[in-house]
Amino acid sequence: MQRFRFLPLIMVVALVLAACGGAPAASPGNEYGSGGATPEPTAAPAATQPAQSDGLEVDRTKLSTELRFFNWTDYVDPSILEDFEKEYGVKVIVDLFDANEDMIAKVRAGRSGYDIVTPSDYAVETMWREGLLAKLDKAMLPNLKHIDPGLLDKYFDPGNVYSVPYLYGITGIAYNKQNFPDGVDSWAALFDTAQIEKYSGQFSMLDDERESPGAALKYLGYSLNETDPAALKKAQDLLIAQKPFLAAYNSSDVNRKLASGEYVIAHAWSGSAMQARSGLGDEFSGNPDIAFVIPKEGGMIWMDNMVILADSPNAYTAHVFMNFMLRPDIAARNAEYVGYLTPNKDGEQLLPQDVIALYKEGFAPNEEVLKRLEWAVRNEQTVAFTDVWTAVKGE
Ligand code: SPD
Numbered sequence: 506m507q508r509f510r511f512l513p514l515i516m517v518v519a520l521v522l523a524a525c526g527g528a529p530a531a532s533p534g535n536e537y538g539s540g541g542a543t544p545e546p547t548a549a550p551a552a553t554q555p556a557q558s559d560g561l562e563v564d565r566t567k568l569s570t571e572l573r574f575f576n577w578t579d580y581v582d583p584s585i586l587e588d589f590e591k592e593y594g595v596k597v598i599v600d601l602f603d604a605n606e607d608m609i610a611k612v613r614a615g616r617s618g619y620d621i622v623t624p625s626d627y628a629v630e631t632m633w634r635e636g637l638l639a640k641l642d643k644a645m646l647p648n649l650k651h652i653d654p655g656l657l658d659k660y661f662d663p664g665n666v667y668s669v670p671y672l673y674g675i676t677g678i679a680y681n682k683q684n685f686p687d688g689v690d691s692w693a694a695l696f697d698t699a700q701i702e703k704y705s706g707q708f709s710m711l712d713d714e715r716e717s718p719g720a721a722l723k724y725l726g727y728s729l730n731e732t733d734p735a736a737l738k739k740a741q742d743l744l745i746a747q748k749p750f751l752a753a754y755n756s757s758d759v760n761r762k763l764a765s766g767e768y769v770i771a772h773a774w775s776g777s778a779m780q781a782r783s784g785l786g787d788e789f790s791g792n793p794d795i796a797f798v799i800p801k802e803g804g805m806i807w808m809d810n811m812v813i814l815a816d817s818p819n820a821y822t823a824h825v826f827m828n829f830m831l832r833p834d835i836a837a838r839n840a841e842y843v844g845y846l847t848p849n850k851d852g853e854q855l856l857p858q859d860v861i862a863l864y865k866e867g868f869a870p871n872e873e874v875l876k877r878l879e880w881a882v883r884n885e886q887t888v889a890f891t892d893v894w895t896a897v898k899g900e
Contacts, residue, residue, distance in 0.1 A: 559647055559648050559828065559832055560647035560648075561645060561646075561647050561648075561825070561828050563593070563825055564821075565593075565594075567821045567822070568593055568594065568595055568821070568822050568825065569595060569818070569819035569821075569822045570594070570595060570596065571595065571596050571597075571598055571819070572595050572596070572597050572598070572620050572621065572819055572822050572823060572826055573597075573598050573600065573618050573619045573620050573621075573819075574586075574597050574598065574599045574600070574619070574620065574621045574622075574826075575599075575600050575601075575602060575608060575611075575612075575617070575619040575621070575622045575623070576599055576600075576601060576602075576621075576622075576623050577601065577602060577603065577623060577809065578601045578602075578603055578756075578757050578758075579760060579777070579780060579785055579788070579843065580623065580672070580776075580809075580843055580845075581599065581839060581842075581843065582786070582838055582839050582841075582842035582843065583786070584838075585830075585835055585838060585839055585842075586599070588835075589826060589829055592829070593822075593825060593829075595822055595825075595826070597826070600619070603712065603756040603757045604712060604713050604714070604756060605624055605625050605627075605628035605631075605713075605715075606628075606714055606891070608622060608624065608628075609624070609628060609631060609632060609637070612632070612637055612814060613635065613637065615816065616816065617814065617816075618818065619814055619817070620813060620814065620817040620818065620819045620820070620822070620823040620826075621811055621812070621813060621814075621817075621823050621826060621827070622811075622812055622814060623671050623809045623810065623811055623812075624668075624809065624810060624812060625807050625808065625809050625810070625881070626659065626660075626661045626807055626808050626809075626810070626880060626881065627661055627715070627880075627881045627882055627883040627887070628883075629661045629662050629667065629668045629810050629812060630660075630661040630662065630883045631883050632667075632812065633662065633666070633667045636815060637814060637815055638667040638668070638812050638813065638814065638815055639667070639812075639813040639814060639815050639817060639820055640666055640667060641665070641666065641667060641668075641669070641813065641824070641827075642824055643665075645821075645824035645825070645827075645828060646669065646824065646827060646828050646831065647828065648828045648829075648831030648832055649665075649669060649831060651831055651832070651833050651836070651849045651850060651851040651852065652669065652670055652831065652848050652849055652850065653848050653849075653850040653853075656670050656673065656808060656848040657670070659808070660880070660882065661882075661883070662810070667812055668810035668811065668812045669810060669811050669827060669831065670808055670810055670811075670848035670849075671808075671809045671810050671811045671830070671848075672776070672808070672809050672839070672840065672843065672845040672846060672847060672848070673806070673807060673808035673809065673845065673846050673848055674774050674775040674776050674806075674807060674845045674846055675774075675775045675799060675804055675805065675806050675807075675869075675870055675874075675878060676711070676716055676719075676720070676772070676773070676774055676775070676804050676805040676806075676807070677773070677775070677778075677797060677798050677799040677800060677804040678692070678694060678695065678770060678771070678772060678773065678797070678798050678799075678800060679759070679763055679770070679771050679773035679777070679778035679781060679795055679796070679797045680694070680769065680770040680771075680795070680796055680797075680798070681763065681766065681768075681769045681770065681792070681794050681795060681796075682794045682795075682796050683794050684704070684769040684770070685769075685770065688796070688798070689770065689796075689798055689800070690798065690800060690801050691724075691800050691801055691802060692720055692721075692723060692724035692800045692802050693724065694770060694800075695708065695710065695720070695724075695747070695770065695772055696720075696721065696724050696743055696746075696747055698746060698747075698750070701747065701750045702750060704769050704770060705749075705750040706750070706751075706752050707752060707767070707768055707769045707770070708750075708751065708752060708768055708769060708770045708771055709751060709752050709753045709754065709755040709759055709762070709768055709771045709772065710744075710747070710751060710754055710755075710771075710772040711754065711755070711756050711759075711772045711773070711774075712753075712754035712755055712756040712757075713756055714890045714891055714893070714894035715729075715805075715881050715887075715890055716756075716772070716805065717744060717754070717772065717894070717897070718737070718740050718741070718744065718890055718893050718894060718897075719805055719881065720772055720804070721739075721740035721741075721743045721744050722736065722737075722740045723800070723802045723803045723804065723879075724743065724800075724802055725739055725740060725743065726802070727740075728879060729803075729805055729879050729881060730879070730881060730882050730887070732886035732887060732889045732890075734889075737889055737890075737893050740893065741893045741896055741897055744893075744897045745896075745897055745900050748897070748900060752767075752768060754898070755771070759771045759772075759773050759774075759777050759778075759781070760777045760778070760780040760781045760785065760789075761781075761788075761789050763778070763781035763792065763795055764780075764781040764782075764784070764789055764790065764791055764792040764795065765789075765792075766792070773797065774845075775797055775844070775845065775846070775868050775869065776843050776844035776845030776846075776868075777844070778795060778796075778797040778844075778868060779797070779844030779845075779863060779868045780843070780844045781795040782795040782796075782797075782844075782863065782868070783844065783863065785842070785843075785844075786842060796866070796867065797866075797867050797868050798867055799867075799870065799874045799877055799878065800877075801877070802877075803877035803878065803879060804877065804878055804879075805878065805879060805880070805881060806870070806875075806878035806879065806880055807880065807881060808848065811827050811830065813827075831849065832852075833849055833851035833852040833854075833855060834852070834855060835852075836849035836851075836852030837849070837852040837853070837854075837855035837856055840852065840853075840856065840860075841856060841857065841860055844868070846864075846869055
């Protein structure tokens with residue numbers, strides 16, 4: 506099985522791009538703020554079963570009967586949750602979100618009842634700085650050893666005090682080859698009014714305050730982390746000019762609408778595009794004409810991460826679930842199902858050849874594409890993206 510060998514390079518490129526395109530927030534050193542919840546037992550033990558999971562001694566008397574997982578839409582293989590329930594007697598209840606900011610607002614309000622959440626990189630930092638996250642008990646996460654070291658200890662959570670990698674991906678343009686027989690290579694396909702008037706009402710942009718302004722900034726030649734007011738005003742104007750031609754801002758079912766042909770082109774996450782291409786379990790069928798590209802001006806690379814909330818009612822069980830999701834076979838099954846990239850280096854080796862072939866077609870970055878990708882950072886200035894997005898959405 507061929508193993509993708511670009512992951513260490515991702516780290517190098519990411520650090521260079523972060524340095525060029527907007528400095529990551531100052532390292533927190535040892536001051537990680539509050540939020541270290543001590544895992545607590547919450548419910549009756551499950552049935553007796555082997556209490557061993559890849560080196561983790563699970564005390565079943567500490568397991569809760571339910572775990573609440575707040576996750577992105579179409580972002581977990583449901584059969585994996587069934588397997589977790591079979592093995593541990595814990596039912597995983599999933600609620601969905603489609604934007605980091607919506608998720609944080611719900612968690613910030615308090616007593617959400619959620620145990621595990623999957624914020625993206627910059628959003629992890631927002632959350633730990635606000636004391637919303639529990640410190641992880643690494644002794645309960647022996648399967649962390651399967652994660653690519655190049656995707657640990659990243660700028661948004663030095664030392665992985667609060668987060669472990671879940672899935673990662675890239676943001677670019679998904680399109681239907683029937684409608685674009687010559688391919689697509691520029692954000693102009695989504696922003697140039699001379700082009701988009703031809704497919705007015707048949708394309709979408711992500712409903713996301715970092716993604717859509719970020720794409721506009723890249724088209725204009727800036728870093729997607731640029732917060733200079735003049736640059737942001739240009740990006741805002743570009744998005745407002747595009748708006749009359751859009752079918753929708755959409756982060757929830759771009760996959761389905763591309764697959765069905767309702768959209769001919771879309772601003773999309775790589776896995777969502779892969780779902781449009783290959784289908785998603787029993788949910789919907791794929792469309793072989795869907796392709797994905799990172800435009801020549803560049804795009805975003807990002808990683809979503811499992812975190813435990815500071816007010817998680819079931820932190821012990823949440824650790825057991827995290828360690829389960831970090832098993833290579835589980836990580837590979839999940840990545841194959843959702844079409845995103847696994848940070849699990851041992852799981853990656855288990856992926857089937859048809860998935861690897863699609864990665865090579867553009868649904869994963871190669872070395873050339875990696876040079877055009879940038880991570881989103883959070884700093885004191887990035888709150889400006891909320892204002893831009895409010896202005897664009899309010900128009
Ligand atoms: N449908 C799952 C989408 C996951 C996207 N998360 C990453 C967002 C980065 N801005």
